[in-house]
Amino acid sequence: MAASDAGRQTQNEGYRTLSLSGHVGFDSLPDQLVKKAIKQGFCFNILCIGETGIGKSTLMNSLFNANFDDPVSTHFLPSVQLRAQTYELQESNVLLKLTIVHTVGFGDQINKADSCQPIVDYIDAQFEVYLQEELKIKRSLSSCHDTRIHVCLYFISPTGHSLKTLDLLTMKRLDSKVNIIPIIGKADSISKTELQKFKNKIMSELVGNDVQIYQFPTDDETISKTNNVMNGHLPFAVVGSTEFVKIGNKMVRARQYPWGTVEVENENHCDFVKLREMLIYTNMEDLREQTHARHYELYRRCRLEEMGFRDIGPENKPVSLQEAYEEKRHEFYLQLQREEEEMRQRFVQRVKEKEAVLKEAEQQIQTKFEHRMLMNQEMKLKLEKKKKALEDEITVFLEKKASAELPQSQTSVSTPIVSLKRDKDRKNFT
Ligand code: GTP
Ligand code: MG
Secondary structure: OHHHHHOEEEEOOOOEEEOOOOOOOHHHHHHHHHHHHHHHOEEEEEEEEOOOOOOHHHHHHHHOOOOOOOOOOOOOOOOOEEEEEEEEEEEOOEEEEEEEEEEEOOOOOOOOOOOOHHHHHHHHHHHHHHHHHHHOOOOOOOOOOOOOOOEEEEEEOOOOOOOOHHHHHHHHHHOOOOOEEEEEOOHHHOOHHHHHHHHHHHHHHHHHOOOOOOOOOOOOHHHHHHHHHHHOOOOEEOOOOOOEEEEOOEEEEEEEEOOEEEEOOOOOOOOHHHHHHHHHHHOHHHHHHHHHHHHHHHHHHHHHHHHOOOOEOHHHOEOOHHHHHHHHHHHHHHHHHHHHHHHHHHHHHHHHHHHHHHHHHHHHHHHHHHHHHHHHHHHHHHHHHHHHHHHHHHHHHHHHHHHHHHHHHHHOOOOHHHHHHHHHHHHHHO
16 A cells, blocks of 8 residues: 555554655645635624614624614613624625624613623523534534624723723623623724723723633734734724715715814724724634634533533543433432422322311301201290290180170160270270
8 A cells, every 4th residue: 555655654642644655635625614614604793782872883884894774772771682683794705694783772771780681691592592403313503593692892981981880790791601802982082191091991990800801812823913912902992983084085984073084994093993803804713713612612511511411420430421311310200209299298288278177167067057056946935935925815815805795795775884985995905
């Protein structure tokens, strides 16, 4: 064989390194990868966090040289809402599926304690969609739309003072879930000397509060120098505009004021170009990679551990997926049995309670019944007495009547006065 003829160069553990004696063709692998990636297209998802009107939509239009037609948000929402819009953009032969997620109503509520929760929930929900796809038997990860957030542009208000509590709390909650790039919005409203102080203050506050922001990678020699310098410029002070002004013989994106013009792409005016270069031109793939390898990995690990899966068991022995599954199933079965027993106990207890209540009610009814019977008997006795008395009265009356009728027939002619009196007595009687 040609390869074995070429000889053995080094003997490593379990494999040998051979040199080839002719061209084979696998050096085209990178080209094949590029072709495949171009055919598939790319997706990139940006989350814009910042208070209402800080310039989020304008900056997105400026960054991608497009008009995303984002509606203006209201200031009066009871809670923060997330609005995602996906666009397909094409540059040369590269297709980009871009999703821009806006935090509508961020910072507008009087009580801002819950401002961060909807954002955390949204990021987690996108991770969960991906995880569920990964766990399917029939997966289609390459064709499904990956909605995981690759970068969070956090807009800081150009106050010139320091970060707001809400900024610190939000960034702290999100730093393990997403790559955060802090930027100062509407940076044309802050003077050059104030801006540097402001940037320093922001960075020292972030470091002081242990907020991990995204650092442009410095491990690749070709870009390490630029990325290193750019890390020193964070947070970027940006200006956005949808207007174009003629400067010299060129139309440029700018904001015009009575005292002058701020050019968006002029590096002496703001850091817009730095942001665009770092975000899109140099580090877009790193942001995608970091999202998958760092943030999603962390989410996935926590979720799988929550579900009961783990790689090593007690005594540091590796646990296979099957073993972990069986163990979890057994645990679940025991828990089910425990719950069933608890439910049975509760049921028995309730039946006993019901029985006691029924018995008491029965006794009450019995007592009432006996009482009634007694009363009825008394009443009956009374009535019988009354009846007897009436009967006696009737007998007396009939006797009186009979005796009264007899002498009357004998004396009716001779003694009219007595007869009249008897008539009167009879009337009174009736
Ligand atoms: P909502 O989506 O409604 O929260 O607002 P938004 O953050 O998307 O802000 P938007 O881009 O709609 O800009 C709001 C206003 O600020 C508009 O009048 C913009 O012209 C203006 N604006 C945007 N960017 C800048 C900037 O960099 N500097 C200044 N001075 N104004 C800007
Ligand atoms: Mg907007």
